[in-house]
Amino acid sequence: MAKKITLNMITQRSIEEGVAMEKGKTTPEYFEACSIIEMHDDDVKALGLVPNQLVKVTSECGSVIVKTVKGRQSLYPGLAFIPQGVWANQIVPPRTQATGEPQYSGFPVTVEPADGERRKSALELVQGAVGMWRGEQ
Amino acid sequence: MPTKIENVGCPYCGVCCDDLVVTVSDDGKKILEVENACAIGNQIFHHATTEGRIRLPRLRQPDGTYKDISYDEAVDYAAKVLHNAKKPLIYGFGSTNCEGMAAAAKVAEKAGAVLDNCASICHGSSFLAIFDNGYPSCTLGETKNRADVIVYWGANPAHAHPRHMSRYSIFPRGFFTGKGHKSRKIIVIDPRHTDTAQVADIHLQVQQGHDYDLFDAFRTVVRGHDIPDVVAGIEKEKIIEAVEIMKKARFGTIFYGMGLCHSDGRNHNVDIAISLTRDLNDFTKWTIMAMRGHYNITGPGAVWSWQYGFPYCLDLTKRDIAHMNPGETSSIDLAMRDEVDAFVNIGTDAGAHFPIEAVKHLRKHPWITIDPNICMASEISDLHIPVGIVGVEVPGIVYRMDNVPIQYRKVIDPPEGVISDEELFERIHKRLCELEAEETVKEHVKAAPVGVRAGE
Numbered sequence: 323m324a325k326k327i328t329l330n331m332i333t334q335r336s337i338e339e340g341v342a343m344e345k346g347k348t349t350p351e352y353f354e355a356c357s358i359i360e361m362h363d364d365d366v367k368a369l370g371l372v373p374n375q376l377v378k379v380t381s382e383c384g385s386v387i388v389k390t391v392k393g394r395q396s397l398y399p400g401l402a403f404i405p406q407g408v409w410a411n412q413i414v415p416p417r418t419q420a421t422g423e424p425q426y427s428g429f430p431v432t433v434e435p436a437d438g439e440r441r442k443s444a445l446e447l448v449q450g451a452v453g454m455w456r457g458e459q
Numbered sequence: 460m461p462t463k464i465e466n467v468g469c470p471y472c473g474v475c476c477d478d479l480v481v482t483v484s485d486d487g488k489k490i491l492e493v494e495n496a497c498a499i500g501n502q503i504f505h506h507a508t509t510e511g512r513i514r515l516p517r518l519r520q521p522d523g524t525y526k527d528i529s530y531d532e533a534v535d536y537a538a539k540v541l542h543n544a545k546k547p548l549i550y551g552f553g554s555t556n557c558e559g560m561a562a563a564a565k566v567a568e569k570a571g572a573v574l575d576n577c578a579s580i581c582h583g584s585s586f587l588a589i590f591d592n593g594y595p596s597c598t599l600g601e602t603k604n605r606a607d608v609i610v611y612w613g614a615n616p617a618h619a620h621p622r623h624m625s626r627y628s629i630f631p632r633g634f635f636t637g638k639g640h641k642s643r644k645i646i647v648i649d650p651r652h653t654d655t656a657q658v659a660d661i662h663l664q665v666q667q668g669h670d671y672d673l674f675d676a677f678r679t680v681v682r683g684h685d686i687p688d689v690v691a692g693i694e695k696e697k698i699i700e701a702v703e704i705m706k707k708a709r710f711g712t713i714f715y716g717m718g719l720c721h722s723d724g725r726n727h728n729v730d731i732a733i734s735l736t737r738d739l740n741d742f743t744k745w746t747i748m749a750m751r752g753h754y755n756i757t758g759p760g761a762v763w764s765w766q767y768g769f770p771y772c773l774d775l776t777k778r779d780i781a782h783m784n785p786g787e788t789s790s791i792d793l794a795m796r797d798e799v800d801a802f803v804n805i806g807t808d809a810g811a812h813f814p815i816e817a818v819k820h821l822r823k824h825p826w827i828t829i830d831p832n833i834c835m836a837s838e839i840s841d842l843h844i845p846v847g848i849v850g851v852e853v854p855g856i857v858y859r860m861d862n863v864p865i866q867y868r869k870v871i872d873p874p875e876g877v878i879s880d881e882e883l884f885e886r887i888h889k890r891l892c893e894l895e896a897e898e899t900v901k902e903h904v905k906a907a908p909v910g911v912r913a914g915e
Contacts (some may be wrong), residue, residue, distance in 0.1 A: 330667055332650070334717055337498060337618040344471070344502040347811055347834055383816055395615075396652045398692075401667055403651065408811045408835060416814040419725050421587060422579045422772060422789025424814045426721035428668040444811070448835045451815050452822040456523055 325369050326434040329361065329402040331381065332427040333410035347408065347444050356407035357441045360393035361433070365400070369435060378436040379404070381413035381429055386447070387439045402433065408444040412451075461491055468867040469500040470554065470850030472620045473751035473860030474599075474627070476500065481870045488871060490851075497621035504851055506832075507871065513833065513845040514874045525843065530878060530886070533844050537803070538890035540825045540842075541570035544801035546776055548821075550790045551807035551829075553577040553753030555846075556855025556867065559880030560762045563805065566884050567775050569891045573799065574773040575790045576759040577752065577807050583785055584720040585749045586760070586770055588729035595736050597712065597746040598861045599626070604633035605744075608708035610646045612732065613670060613718020614750045617654035623750070628714065629658060635709075644704050648673065649718060661701055666692035668723045674731040677702055681738045706742045716750040748861060754850070757858035794820045804828045806880065810835030829883060846880050847873030853880070 516533035669691035760770035
């Protein structure tokens with residue numbers, strides 16, 4: 323049976339995301355900067371993951387496939403991080419506690435290995451979500 | 460010979476570095492070198508003159524492709540979308556100048572739109588807390604020249620405001636802080652051991668979402684009362700140590716970021732941060748400042764507060780009677796309730812930075828993107844209108860994160876024919892006035908009694 327754990331997700335800026343965003347959100351740099359997840363080593367071990375393995379992250383409002391990386395900025399066990407951007411926002415709950423601000427940080431997700439899956443590009447995710455994806459041009 | 464332009468402002472983050480030196484080619488068309496900027500600011504300037512800039516508005520065709528159209532056609536299309544919509548939403552403005560924001564407000568008022576800016580998903584909670592509890596703040600210059608204790612709470616400037624620490628908080632030598640970082644204590648409170656935490660004297664790894672508890676514990680200790688052995692994952696001794704440093708400060712500043720505004724509690728986290736600042740002022744001088752994200756996201760708050768009395772989430776559907784009620788008139792909530800029937804994305808990228816569920820709702824209706832570059836919003840739009848890049852190709856006023864206005868300049872011309880946000884909104888406003896006049900004439904004709912001929 324596939325392993326699956328529940329973690330607390332936060333999504334915030336990384337400088338790699340910032341630089342890549344200004345270069346362009348369709349660039350390989352943006353793809354590599356944002357389609358990743360960072361977790362504590364204990365959680366990586368609990369899932370039996372090897373470095374760079376893909377995982378499926380699911381929240382109350384959707385799923386996304388991202389790559390597990392070992393980040394420079396460590397987290398405590400149970401906390402996970404996806405840089406702000408297109409991939410994070412596939413799973414960010416739009417509930418705002420009546421303030422206008424979505425729940426970008428602190429929402430429960432399940433994480434499981436995603437063998438045989440692939441990371442989608444930013445365009446495929448966003449255009450796909452609104453029925454405008456026409457395949458790689 | 461290449462020209463060096465000094466004291467250029469950077470159009471990236473709320474730090475608004477104004478010490479950049481940009482070298483421009485002989486013909487004034489290419490940016491050759493950018494000195495003093497961070498990695499992100501550097502990228503913005505160099506990206507401006509790379510190949511592939513969009514030079515004409517693009518209109519979505521039935522087959523899903525884009526077709527180039529003229530600015531006149533784009534202005535006409537945008538004005539008609541706004542004119543026909545019952546409740547359009549105009550959102551963004553993190554990356555444009557105050558002149559553009561003022562022009563956009565004229566359009567919003569004429570169209571009866573909701574006018575909102577990126578604070579809505581960023582520091583909007585800060586506004587709510589500031590309305591309730593005040594804002595004992597200062598300028599970044601005061602922090603640089605006076606502060607000997609710096610607190611970063613839920614903020615990671617090493618990544619989001621790369622030169623904040625070197626220009627204003629930790630490292631610079633100021634008038635009363637001549638020893639630079641050697642004479643300063645740095646406290647970082649963050650659930651991650653961030654790159655900012657690496658340079659801190661004390662890092663408190665708070666449990667995510669429990670900032671309010673920790674602020675409460677800080678306040679309790681400041682007032683001389685006992686607290687539990689562990690609060691929000693932090694041991695009592697560590698909390699007392701941090702509070703003692705804060706109480707002994709000559710001058711301190713709490714810089715806080717999205718860790719407070721994006722987590723459970725939202726404005727309440729900021730509210731109690733302000734209360735802690737107030738408490739500390741019983742002992743010494745303390746100030747607090749929001750780490751505003753974009754270089755001019757403070758701008759719409761200043762401009763629209765002056766125009767309408769409210770900084771964001773402005774409902775102008777009753778034209779000259781403005782009202783603001785986040786939760787009701789905020790972009791994400793409006794989108795999720797399907798309350799708007801047209802969307803204008805300007806100087807931001809809602810396609811990438813809104814939760815995808817909100818994007819899906821907004822895309823059910825006409826979507827217009829105004830942005831210099833290709834972004835996620837432009838790639839799902841019905842109409843994409845390119846504009847000049849403020850701070851690179853277009854001058855203008857911007858407000859730094861401490862509400863200090865700065866005049867930005869341009870270093871090169873925009874691509875031939877590309878206009879500014881301000882000019883675009885002025886033209887849309889003019890077209891909206893024409894449409895309104897045409898409609899008034901039609902209604903007037905319609906209202907004439909049947910059977911009565913002219914002259915009778």
